[in-house]
Amino acid sequence: MGLLATIARHLDTLIGPGVMLVFPLYASMLAIEGSTSEDDQQWLTYWVLYSFITLFELSFWKVLQWLPFWPYLKLLFCMWLVLPGINGAAYVYANIARKYVKVGSQVSSKYPEGQRKVLQMMSLDARRSVERYIEKYGPEAFDRVVKAAEKEANKK
Numbered sequence: 001m002g003l004l005a006t007i008a009r010h011l012d013t014l015i016g017p018g019v020m021l022v023f024p025l026y027a028s029m030l031a032i033e034g035s036t037s038e039d040d041q042q043w044l045t046y047w048v049l050y051s052f053i054t055l056f057e058l059s060f061w062k063v064l065q066w067l068p069f070w071p072y073l074k075l076l077f078c079m080w081l082v083l084p085g086i087n088g089a090a091y092v093y094a095n096i097a098r099k100y101v102k103v104g105s106q107v108s109s110k111y112p113e114g115q116r117k118v119l120q121m122m123s124l125d126a127r128r129s130v131e132r133y134i135e136k137y138g139p140e141a142f143d144r145v146v147k148a149a150e151k152e153a154n155k156k
Contacts, residue, residue: 013071015075016071016074016075016078019075019078019079019082020050020074020075020078020082023082024043024046024047024050024082027039027042027043027082028043028046028047031043038090041090041093042087042089042090043089045089045090045092045093045097046081046082046089048097049081049089049092050078050081053074053077053078057074098124111134111139112139114143114146115134115139115142115143115146118130118146119131130142133145
């Protein structure tokens with residue numbers, strides 16, 4: 001029972017580096033090489049959250065040393081952030097951080113003024129979709145869509 005108790009007492013030290021550093025590092029490298037941006041968001045968000053946790057620990061280490069459950073709580077939270085299928089970091093970004101951070105407020109100057117105004121009013125996800133549409137079909141096609149939408153709105 002002494003060996004099991006020792007393992008349980010040091011579980012955060014034994015599996016923590018793998019869960020909090022090695023696996024996220026490997027997954028981040030795969031995300032860099034991948035073609036989708038969904039995994040990029042997951043892993044960039046993870047590293048931002050992990051940095052906040054580390055800064056919190058560095059700032060409040062004197063208080064945290066009196067809390068014997070802190071390492072286990074941190075391990076559980078980091079596991080939730082990184083486990084495939086759960087993607088807690090992406091969840092935190094989509095449901096919490098995105099509300100407080102004005103990301104992507106600047107629209108590229110490569111678009112004409114009218115298109116920039118329309119793009120500025122859109123959510124980040126919608127803007128990405130429209131920018132892909134413009135790349136595929138050209139700015140004239142987007143202008144036609146905007147004019148058709150304006151025409152339809154004026155009918156009502």
